[in-house]
């Protein structure tokens with residue numbers, strides 16, 4: 001199919017949920033992608049921080065194909081080796097005790113929020129079910145995670161919401177106010193993605209973690225976007241010197257296949273028991289095999305390279321005319337620009353560069369394997385567009 005045919009069938013048959021850029025991506029290698037008409041793009045978006053190793057990574061493909069040659073799906077009524085391999089890896093790398101697998105970030109957060117309510121209920125009984133989330137957060141599209149998303153624009157049309165969710169500024173006094181002594185959990189993104197690529201301050205996150213511990217309120221770190229090597233450490237909370245009670249992740253975890261994970265640390269490890277939660281596809285063996293490949297390759301050396309690439313990109317970006325600020329952490333980069341971000345993204349696309357937006361900012365989340373040549377090509381297009 002050529003682009004016009006794809007576009008018209010999409011308009012005819014798909015729900016109108018997406019405002020798409022006028023491109024159909026069909027292939028590529030690493031951070032260089034090709035569209036249906038043969039035009040090439042440098043990829044600074046990685047399918048929203050998903051394609052950690054870019055397109056057509058040989059070792060990743062081999063891991064996926066090996067599992068496809070065995071079996072594509074097994075029910076969670078039975079044991080599955082790829083699941084235990086991945087869960088063991090994640091626990092060994094993070095210090096978490098147990099993992100629940102889902103299929104997406106929203107579901108990983110749904111699991112975390114349910115588990116927090118149960119943890120509190122079992123220990124303290126009813127009346128302590130409140131979830132505190134931060135303003136400008138994004139936690140997903142299921143009704144509970146949408147409720148926990150602290151941005152009003154997402155809340156139009158979908159009332160009534162899940163009760164007992166309160167929003168706070170990123171300050172401890174405001175979290176304490178919002179908790180009203182009836183919170184079971186606080187959910188944060190150490191680096192807020194959708195709302196503008198904003199890293200929370202270290203003193204705030206540390207004070208929050210200490211307060212949560214003291215109050216026996218679970219601290220949930222949503223690492224759906226900022227996790228899996230994106231910020232230069234396996235998970236971004238590591239850079240804040242805290243230990244959360246629950247960590248959720250998804251996007252890049254399996255390098256391009258659907259998966260979500262909810263990691264339970266010591267305090268929360270027994271929150272869920274048989275029958276409390278489940279998923280038909282959760283922990284799919286192909287997704288898990290892909291994620292084992294991803295996590296086992298995010299070694300110390302690899303992460304140091306990511307840090308180097310992030311430093312390189314950030315230094316170059318700061319010097320581009322029209323860039324007012326460079327935000328975020330590691331390879332999760334926000335660009336404050338004087339002009340409309342959607343227009344700038346469209347202009348980049350036109351010139352062969354894929355970037356994302358996050359409200360008023362441009363959002364850059366390239367594959368972690370991006371080469372220097374690819375970075376330089378992308379930077380030169382950005383420079384052209386912004387100046």
Ligand SMILES: *Cc1c(COP(=O)(O)O)cnc(C)c1O
Pocket residue numbers: 103104105106107109138139140141189193194222223224225226250251
């Ligand atoms: C993308 C995202 C989600 C939702 O993940 P889905 O896989 O789209 O359900 C949740 N939290 C954060 C921080 C995200 O970036």
